[in-house]
Amino acid sequence: MSDDQAGRFRTRLAVAAVIAALVVVPTWFGSYHHFLASLALINVIIALGLNLLTGNAGQISLCSSSFMAIGAYATTYLFAKLGLSFWLALPLGGTLAAFCGFLLGFPALRLRGFYLAVVTLGFLEVTQIVIEQIPSITGGVRGMLAPRTSLFGVKLSSDLSFYYVVLAMAIAALWCAHSLLNSPTGRAFNALRNSEAAAQTLAVPLARTKLVAFVVAAFYAGIGGGLFANLVGFIDPTEFGVWTSIRHVVFIVVGGLGSIAGSVVGAVVLTLLPELLRGFKEYNELVFGGLLLVVLIVMPAGLVGLWPELRARFRRGRPASPRDPLERPAA
Amino acid sequence: MAYAVEIQLLIAGLSNGSIYALVALGLVLAFKGTGILNFAQGELVALGAYIALFFAVVMKLPYWQVVLLTLATAALFGAALERGLIRPLMRAPAFTIVVATLAIGLMIKNVLRLSWQESVSTIPSPFAGVLIRLGEININPQYLWVIGCTVVIMGLLVLFFRKSLIGKAMRAVAQNQEAARLMGIRVSRVFSGTFALSSALAALAGILVAPLIGIHAEMGAVILKGFVAAILGGFNSLAGCVVGGLLLGVLETLGGAYIGGTFKDTAAFGLLMLILLLRPHGLFGRAEARRV
Numbered sequence: 001m002s003d004d005q006a007g008r009f010r011t012r013l014a015v016a017a018v019i020a021a022l023v024v025v026p027t028w029f030g031s032y033h034h035f036l037a038s039l040a041l042i043n044v045i046i047a048l049g050l051n052l053l054t055g056n057a058g059q060i061s062l063c064s065s066s067f068m069a070i071g072a073y074a075t076t077y078l079f080a081k082l083g084l085s086f087w088l089a090l091p092l093g094g095t096l097a098a099f100c101g102f103l104l105g106f107p108a109l110r111l112r113g114f115y116l117a118v119v120t121l122g123f124l125e126v127t128q129i130v131i132e133q134i135p136s137i138t139g140g141v142r143g144m145l146a147p148r149t150s151l152f153g154v155k156l157s158s159d160l161s162f163y164y165v166v167l168a169m170a171i172a173a174l175w176c177a178h179s180l181l182n183s184p185t186g187r188a189f190n191a192l193r194n195s196e197a198a199a200q201t202l203a204v205p206l207a208r209t210k211l212v213a214f215v216v217a218a219f220y221a222g223i224g225g226g227l228f229a230n231l232v233g234f235i236d237p238t239e240f241g242v243w244t245s246i247r248h249v250v251f252i253v254v255g256g257l258g259s260i261a262g263s264v265v266g267a268v269v270l271t272l273l274p275e276l277l278r279g280f281k282e283y284n285e286l287v288f289g290g291l292l293l294v295v296l297i298v299m300p301a302g303l304v305g306l307w308p309e310l311r312a313r314f315r316r317g318r319p320a321s322p323r324d325p326l327e328r329p330a331a
Numbered sequence: 332m333a334y335a336v337e338i339q340l341l342i343a344g345l346s347n348g349s350i351y352a353l354v355a356l357g358l359v360l361a362f363k364g365t366g367i368l369n370f371a372q373g374e375l376v377a378l379g380a381y382i383a384l385f386f387a388v389v390m391k392l393p394y395w396q397v398v399l400l401t402l403a404t405a406a407l408f409g410a411a412l413e414r415g416l417i418r419p420l421m422r423a424p425a426f427t428i429v430v431a432t433l434a435i436g437l438m439i440k441n442v443l444r445l446s447w448q449e450s451v452s453t454i455p456s457p458f459a460g461v462l463i464r465l466g467e468i469n470i471n472p473q474y475l476w477v478i479g480c481t482v483v484i485m486g487l488l489v490l491f492f493r494k495s496l497i498g499k500a501m502r503a504v505a506q507n508q509e510a511a512r513l514m515g516i517r518v519s520r521v522f523s524g525t526f527a528l529s530s531a532l533a534a535l536a537g538i539l540v541a542p543l544i545g546i547h548a549e550m551g552a553v554i555l556k557g558f559v560a561a562i563l564g565g566f567n568s569l570a571g572c573v574v575g576g577l578l579l580g581v582l583e584t585l586g587g588a589y590i591g592g593t594f595k596d597t598a599a600f601g602l603l604m605l606i607l608l609l610r611p612h613g614l615f616g617r618a619e620a621r622r623v
Contacts, residue, residue: 060426062433107608113425114368115607118558121370122600125555129596246437249430285441289434296431297419 022167026160034159036275038231041163041170042224043267047251048177048260049220054249055258056181057213058193059108063120064221064248066127069240070097071222072229073131073138076146079230081137086149086230094222101218105211112196124242131237143236146229159231166227173220177260180216189213190258221248243285250288254295256302265303335467340584346474346543348580349481353536354557355564355572356488357529363505363567364525367417367428371436372533373554374443379405379534380454380546381443387454394457401538402531409530410523417526418519436551444548456542477539484535485573492569501525559599562606563614575614 026034050064075093078084084092104123108116131138138144148157151165180186188209191199200206229235247270255266274284299305354372362368369375383401386392392400412435420431458472492498503511504521512518537550544550560579564571579599587595606614 054426058426060429062429107604111607114429115562117368117370117425117429118555118562119603119607121558122555122603125552126597126600129593133593243437246433249433253430282445283441285437289436289438289441292434293416293431296423296427296434300427 019171023164026163031159034163035231036272038159038163038166039228040268040271041166042227042231043248043251043271044170044264045173045227046221046224046248047255047263047267048173049217049224050248051252051255051258051260051263052177052180052186052189052220053213053217055252055256055262056186056189056193057210058189059210059213060113060117061120061214061217062117062242062245062249063104063124063127064217065240065242065244066124067097067101067218067221068225068228068244069127069131069235069237070100070218071225072146072235072240073144073225074222075226076144076229076235077137079149080145080147087151090223090226093226094219097222097225098215098219101214101216102211104218105214108214109207109210121242124245128237128241131240139236141237143234146233146235148233149230162231166231169223169227173223174260174264177220177263181260185209185212193258246292247288250292252302253292254302256304257300259302259304262302262304269303336588337585338468339470340588341581342470342474342478344581344584345577346477346580347584348560348577349477350536350540350553350576351556351560351579352481352573352576353484353532353539354553355560355576356484356569357532357536358554358557359561359564359566359569359572360532361525361529364501365413365417365421365522367421367432368425369417369529370429370432370554371439371551372529372557373551374436374439375405375409375530375533376537376540376553377443377546377548377550378408378439379530379537380541380550381447381537382534383454383538383541384447384452384546394455397454398535398538401534405534406527406531410527412530413523413526418522421522440548440551452546454538454541454546459542473539473542477543480535480539481573484532485569488569497521497524556599559603559606562603565612565614571614 026037046064046068050061053059053061071093073093074096075086075089078089078092079086104120107119111119132141134140135142148155148162151161181189188199188204191202191204192206192209192213196206199209225240228239232239251266251270252263253266254270255264256262270288274281274287277287280287295302299309301309354376357375358369358372361372379401382404383397386397386400387394416431416435420428423431456473458476461472463470463472463475492502500511500516500521501524503514503516504518504525508518511521536553537546540550540553556579557576560576561572563575563578564573579602582602583595583598586598
């Protein structure tokens, strides 16, 4: 076996071990922990999509919670009110979210930086209003019940069984994101972020690449929303406000922009951390906001950026910290 | 009188528009002066309203003292904010600035919600219970007060930027920081001053709008209207902000009355999309060439 093959084998072994642990370890814990773990994995899915759009393609988005809402409401409506199978409703919900992402992507083609942030903020506001204005479908401000689904005729009423569903989805999402980043499209995302002009001279199709990034992020958030609704059992518009979007941004900034590991670490740590600090619940926004500021100013590469930095410091006695979180070479 | 309702709506619209204009003015002033688009501007409006609430309800001061003290406090807060949190981010890329100012806004909102949990949530209007009647037209004097204040502030700002040394220094810094520095202008002080002014404008909007919509932690949502007003006006001229704000206010109010409430809420976003797609440099602005 050559070195390369051995390395690949080790990686596969490690992945298999992690998955096995994720399957086995939860059986030792209780229902509340299964619920939390599912929530963390759903946030991982959403963060993966947002990180592709923002961290890799360099497009600011403050409306990931809107795509989540679209997925959540569409899935729940199709499943609970129209009686469609959940396993059909979920991808349809994700597709509807992706379509909305496609529509939002068009104005985004002409905008950059601040203007894009403003437009996505506006889109979030409009989604909220629309949800409130069509109570026949969404239940309006009073919200909507989302009954738990079943699989092969068995109702997934226990949080552990639903956790396995979410785990499977999260692994699929992770694998798709990984493959995408290693494809020409993924490399085009990174080229786009570093310099649109340079990317264009290298024949990267600017418009198509940006649209793909928006569609992928929206699809991920839509699927995450559909799963979220089914996990929590009840959705109302306040779940999907600007605060939720900012939390998604905090996930990827704190975890590490443009890095798949960053999305996973950020989403998991920042979903579980507030639960540990539950006594401080009313200070939640204060803590998240402060954390965001500190990370932006002190360690723009996020938590996963600490690892190579520590290693570099250990070897050469000097940190190699880039200033701009979005203008760092692709990892 | 034939157009009584229309005139009342127009005045209400102009009054709403004045608030939007004040928010937009604060945004554009800071953006032109320092290159920072402050996504916490909405929360600065809420902060101003809460400061006024403190002076009016806890300290029981008369209205004019409340206004002056609130503006002064807000200006100090703006300068401190610039010095402490904004300046380290001054040369950061757009993404960092957006996220950082959003984080600042979030923290302000959280603090406001925690610090005031009593039921009284508006400052007493000096015009409580007064109604102006002109024939069949009934006007809430608070509307006129809002419009009047905005017009006066606009005039003062024009004078400030034309005549005063500080105003001229701010304009110089906005045009070219290097050259301004070479002329002996302390650019960092001008930055603080700009944020102080911008924050005071936001607080004024907060004081003026409080008797109309009440004071609550979600007041910051008005920032979106401020953005739309500023973008309508081309995001670089103060007069543009005012025209954009008034236009948006009147359109929303008239549309809301004749078309429906949903229109009122979504008009701003629709207008934003149209402007950005058709005339991204605003109604009056010119397109700028971009250096690659």
